[in-house]
Amino acid sequence: MSKYVNETIKKIAPSGIRKFFDLANQMEDVVSLGVGEPDFETPWHIRQEAIYAIEHGYTFYTSNRGLDALRQEICKYYQRRFSLSYNWKEEVIVTVGASEGIDLTFRTILNPQDEVILLQPSYVAYEPLVTLAGGVSKIIELKEEHQFKLLPEQLEAAITDKTKILFLNFPSNPTGGIMTYEDYKALIPIIKKHDLLVLSDEIYAELSYDQTFVSIASFEEIKNQVIILNGFSKAYAMTGWRLGYLLAPRDIVTHMIKIHQYGIMCPSTISQYAAVEALKYGDNDCKMHKDSFEARRNFLVNNLNRIGLTCHMPQGAFYVFPSIKNTGLSSEEFAERLLQEQRVAVVPGSAFGTCGQGYIRISYAYSLNQLKEAIKRMERFMQQFNL
Ligand SMILES: Cc1ncc(COP(=O)(O)O)c(C=O)c1O
Structure with missing residues (x-):
């Protein structure tokens, strides 16, 4: 039936983020740090x-x-x-x-x-x-x-x-x-x-x-x-x-x-x-959300650097974008193996453009407990690279 579909639409690829997370959703016990959505309920x-x-x-x-x-x-x-x-x-x-x-x-x-x-x-x-x-x-x-x-x-x-x-x-x-x-x-x-x-x-x-x-x-x-x-x-x-x-x-x-x-x-x-x-x-709500995200950012950046993933300090939003170049893996390989071996879902940097190759995106719109668990698993994952 695709003969009916507009030619421009046919050429557009579905979002690289969604594709990856559909896979993660089918697995048990996954710590998912993929989606750019605050974990707070609306005030x-x-x-x-x-x-x-x-x-x-x-x-x-x-x-x-x-x-x-x-x-x-x-x-x-x-x-x-x-x-x-x-x-x-x-x-x-x-x-x-x-x-x-x-x-x-x-x-x-x-x-x-x-x-x-x-x-x-x-x-x-x-x-x-x-x-x-x-x-x-x-x-x-x-x-x-x-x-x-x-x-x-x-x-x-x-x-x-x-x-x-x-x-x-x-x-x-x-x-x-x-x-x-x-x-x-x-x-x-x-x-x-x-x-x-x-x-x-x-x-x-x-x-x-x-x-x-x-x-x-x-x-x-x-x-x-x-x-x-x-x-x-x-x-x-x-x-x-x-x-x-x-x-x-x-x-x-x-x-x-x-x-x-x-x-x-x-x-x-x-x-x-x-x-x-x-x-x-809602000004106070924004401030509370921001303070909480800032604490999570600090935790994540310090720990990613500690376990060997060099990471610039993001100044805003709720994402970190560490380099994974020193592992020798592509962004996709890194994300897929991290998911399969340690059940942590992150997004390959290449989903955000070809120059994102060599990076992964981690969202910290997740609780500190989830971030701590993710770091524990990622530390285990990183040990195989002897960095
Ligand atoms: C940079 C940026 N712009 C726009 C949006 C879309 O936001 P909205 O929920 O307001 O449509 C997002 C959502 O992730 C985003 O990250």
């Missing part, structure tokens, strides 16, 4: 607001752009946390997770063959979504020795006369890399010179550990060339609520809303009421 006061919404019959469509109250809170939040000002009536769309925001943006902006600069290793959805929107991905490989930051010379070298979008994700999934104010400052003249549209996936903004998070939209001279993508999944432990948002210049939002309106209408009304509560009263 109770947020869940209560959703229950309240159901009890009071707030079960109708909202406006296509999202609840007024939610869009107002989103703008207050960006002002309060990052000193960025957006107009809630014209510059916000509430989306089905950051995921819809990413897809919506590519589909609104890209003409066939337009180029999008992607930084790899990167979140697995970006490249397929560029392809599905008819664009062409131009990959910049970020290096461990640069703490997985984007350097101005790398950006300049990747730009052609077809380049339209620069896609950023800091703190990064999978590397945990971040960009400081100074790091961004060096990119601004290039972005201006080539008139690039910048998409900034800021879903891990609240999970920045040693440095304060900086949005690239803070640079006034390019703010009207930036689209911010964010959501509630990570910082508020709300993955299953499927809620995110984007902040963009009014003239772009006017066109985005057409795709959203016809394809989605609006995200779940109940989730939107819960998200208002999260933004109004």
Whole structure:
């Protein structure tokens, strides 16, 4: 029956993460450190607001752009946390997770063959979504020795006369890399010179550990060339609520809303009421989640280095990206053997782009007890390499 299926879709490979974890799910006694999903339940006061919404019959469509109250809170939040000002009536769309925001943006902006600069290793959805929107991905490989930051010379070298979008994700999934104010400052003249549209996936903004998070939209001279993508999944432990948002210049939002309106209408009304509560009263929850992730990060990085897996200190998100090059195995071999021999599931770095070869991604969105058990097993696994 595949003769009916669109040719572009046929060529897209399924996510390397899912494939691997389907295998892990069929095995017993596996410590799985694969999925990028907080282990916390959504804070109770947020869940209560959703229950309240159901009890009071707030079960109708909202406006296509999202609840007024939610869009107002989103703008207050960006002002309060990052000193960025957006107009809630014209510059916000509430989306089905950051995921819809990413897809919506590519589909609104890209003409066939337009180029999008992607930084790899990167979140697995970006490249397929560029392809599905008819664009062409131009990959910049970020290096461990640069703490997985984007350097101005790398950006300049990747730009052609077809380049339209620069896609950023800091703190990064999978590397945990971040960009400081100074790091961004060096990119601004290039972005201006080539008139690039910048998409900034800021879903891990609240999970920045040693440095304060900086949005690239803070640079006034390019703010009207930036689209911010964010959501509630990570910082508020709300993955299953499927809620995110984007902040963009009014003239772009006017066109985005057409795709959203016809394809989605609006995200779940109940989730939107819960998200208002999260933004109004959830700062402490974010802080608690962040503190807990930071303790787990420190534990994991110290212990990975101790057992022979060199690991740069991730500055944000909830992933570590250690090198496994000294074992002589490929990322896939390492992940498969670790699973078969010690029942620990991690993701091969190559799932995040070819330059992820020689690395694995470990998520620390798991309890300290699980991380301790994983380290015990990984230490046994590493003994065979005599490092
Ligand atoms: C970098 C990044 N962006 C976006 C998403 C999607 O998030 P959401 O649940 O808001 O759709 C993820 C999820 O893992 C992610 O890691």
